[in-house]
Amino acid sequence: DQQVKQNSPSLSVQEGRISILNCDYTNSMFDYFLWYKKYPAEGPTFLISISSIKDKNEDGRFTVFLNKSAKHLSLHIVPSQPGDSAVYFCAAANAGNMLTFGGGTRLMVKP
């Protein structure tokens, strides 16, 4: 039973355009959501997070949107850069409990 799903295994975007990565969850008890980025041969690195009391959080080129009624979150990268090419994982948690990760989306930003 996958509680966190990333339905697009890959995404290709032109440099300078917007990248939108999507994530769906099923557990209504989740109240904190995170995005991690992973380059080959490295561990995941934290990118941005959002609490369930918010519907948007922005950090530079990265914005995460949360739609609680739809149990859906998305990560927007604007503008996309070739260095953003990596695998992106969304993760969810409820306070004090473990993170549950999605399966990841491979983003390729073409110059």
Next chain:
Amino acid sequence: EAEVAQSPRYKITEKSQAVAFWCDPISGHATLYWYRQILGQGPELLVQFQDESVVDDSQLPKDRFSAERLKGVDSTLKIQPAELGDSAMYLCASSLQRPPDTQYFGPGTRLTVL
């Protein structure tokens, strides 16, 4: 910048052999995690420590896997005996506090069981 250290980076072993992985978390981080990531999937938590105590090991296959963090600092994950299905990336992470505090990941150990 402080990092989570893991060794070895790569390990090839034959099935039925024993393997061990080591993790040194960021200094001062009380919470330590071991994850397994199968190719094409997200990390799956195996065990979570708070200081030297196990907080969650519900997903750890205890018949063959063991983990310890004796002094509440570094940690060892052991598999004995290894099986073909154990081939995966084993990631260690640490955080100052319990989830959902930001977790910082090490580079991982890529295990191949032949």
